[in-house]
Amino acid sequence: MRTKLAAGNWKMNGTGRDLGVLTELARRHTQPGCEILICPPVSLLHRAAQTVQGTSISVGGQDCHAARSGAHTGDISAEMLADAGARSVILGHSERREDHAETNAHVRDKVRAALAAGLVSIVCVGETKDQRLANETLSVVADQLAGSIPDQVTGDTLVVAYEPIWAIGTGLVPTVEQIAEVHGFIRAQLHDRFGAQTGSQIRLLYGGSVKPDNAAAIFAVPDVDGALVGGASLSADDFSPIVSALEGSA
Numbered sequence: 001m002r003t004k005l006a007a008g009n010w011k012m013n014g015t016g017r018d019l020g021v022l023t024e025l026a027r028r029h030t031q032p033g034c035e036i037l038i039c040p041p042v043s044l045l046h047r048a049a050q051t052v053q054g055t056s057i058s059v060g061g062q063d064c065h066a067a068r069s070g071a072h073t074g075d076i077s078a079e080m081l082a083d084a085g086a087r088s089v090i091l092g093h094s095e096r097r098e099d100h101a102e103t104n105a106h107v108r109d110k111v112r113a114a115l116a117a118g119l120v121s122i123v124c125v126g127e128t129k130d131q132r133l134a135n136e137t138l139s140v141v142a143d144q145l146a147g148s149i150p151d152q153v154t155g156d157t158l159v160v161a162y163e164p165i166w167a168i169g170t171g172l173v174p175t176v177e178q179i180a181e182v183h184g185f186i187r188a189q190l191h192d193r194f195g196a197q198t199g200s201q202i203r204l205l206y207g208g209s210v211k212p213d214n215a216a217a218i219f220a221v222p223d224v225d226g227a228l229v230g231g232a233s234l235s236a237d238d239f240s241p242i243v244s245a246l247e248g249s250a
């Protein structure tokens with residue numbers, strides 16, 4: 001049985017006054033039927049961790065460096081994220097792959113660093129619009145999975161987020177059939193590589209314009225174990241109904 005996960009990615013949004021969103025989420029979901037994770041910008045991470053202490057919510061990072069420490073101005077290590085209170089880290093988000101030219105190999109090294117620091121890695125994969133139109137979605141996702149995930153992961157240390165790039169922040173959402181196809185494919189790839197037990201334990205999130213009004217339909221898709229939510233995680237009024245939809249899903 002996989003624990004469902006509602007994860008919020010605040011991206012480069014939020015200052016101290018937005019920490020109230022966490023307090024409000026904790027107030028509304030005292031005994032949630034799923035895991036709730038918020039990944040604020042790193043400037044807020046420590047305060048966010050303190051804010052959610054003793055509640056049902058955990059916090060995570062949005063990226064980490066592959067090295068433990070060193071001359072990497074502006075970067076942050078997995079150990080530093082953990083020290084600030086993170087339990088998880090998003091890795092290989094398409095905005096990092098695009099803005100910072102992150103390759104699958106970079107992402108794989110970051111996952112290794114996250115493992116060493118005791119963090120759960122949420123590894124993002126997904127195709128561009130052109131790749132979907134060219135019928136390349138499954139091969140792109142297969143390459144990303146093969147290249148971005150090291151052999152050492154387990155069902156407790158890895159979450160995979162399928163995020164079609166054309167659906168992120170656009171209001172466009174794949175059909176439930178399209179989501180089912182890719183999630184089924186990812187599950188089969190994980191089984192092939194890690195065996196049936198670990199392959200069945202790794203959680204698969206869908207990400208890309210998840211909103212209160214489409215969440216229930218997405219969560220009804222087989223092999224969708226939750227969501228990675230960008231814009232709608234910035235407000236408790238938007239994120240809370242998504243959490244509730246996940247709690248209510250079979």
Ligand code: PEP
Pocket residue numbers: 009163167168169170207208209210228229230231232
């Ligand atoms: C994301 O950035 O991971 C994301 C899914 O964003 P949004 O929900 O805003 O599409």
